[in-house]
Amino acid sequence: MIAETICSAVSAAGLGIAAITAYRKRFLSATRIAAYSLVPVGLVLTGVIGWVSDIAFKPSIWLGFVLLGTAWLLFAFTRAVERRSGRTRKGRKAARDAQREAVAPAASAPSLSGRAEAPQPQAKPKAAAAPEDFSDVEAILKKHGI
Numbered sequence: 001m002i003a004e005t006i007c008s009a010v011s012a013a014g015l016g017i018a019a020i021t022a023y024r025k026r027f028l029s030a031t032r033i034a035a036y037s038l039v040p041v042g043l044v045l046t047g048v049i050g051w052v053s054d055i056a057f058k059p060s061i062w063l064g065f066v067l068l069g070t071a072w073l074l075f076a077f078t079r080a081v082e083r084r085s086g087r088t089r090k091g092r093k094a095a096r097d098a099q100r101e102a103v104a105p106a107a108s109a110p111s112l113s114g115r116a117e118a119p120q121p122q123a124k125p126k127a128a129a130a131p132e133d134f135s136d137v138e139a140i141l142k143k144h145g146i
Helices: 002-023 027-046 048-056 059-085 089-102 135-143
Strands: none
Touching: 002 027, 002 048, 027 048
């Protein structure tokens, strides 16, 4: 009840200031002040003020906020530890890829010893050499005087 009265008084004072500002021919500022002064009454009429006052005076709600904050801090802490230790997604993916490369393609076990021959990379077949005809490029360059 007291919150509604305070909000109404603040809105009335704001509308009074807006009227004085409009009297001084500063209509844009007066309109802005009037808009700000209507916000408290709008909050009271929509029930936001009652909701906020209920939250402020219930310990169980504050306990919920404390638990949410604790959860957020735990997430942030684990993220920082993960970054510091280098165990990120990229690091895990690189380790997994390295493990896959350690296994020979047709082997049943990882090839950890250096005795086995490494597979030779296959040479790429060279494309047939096409005759290089730059006559059209030369024509364009000549056209532009280059």
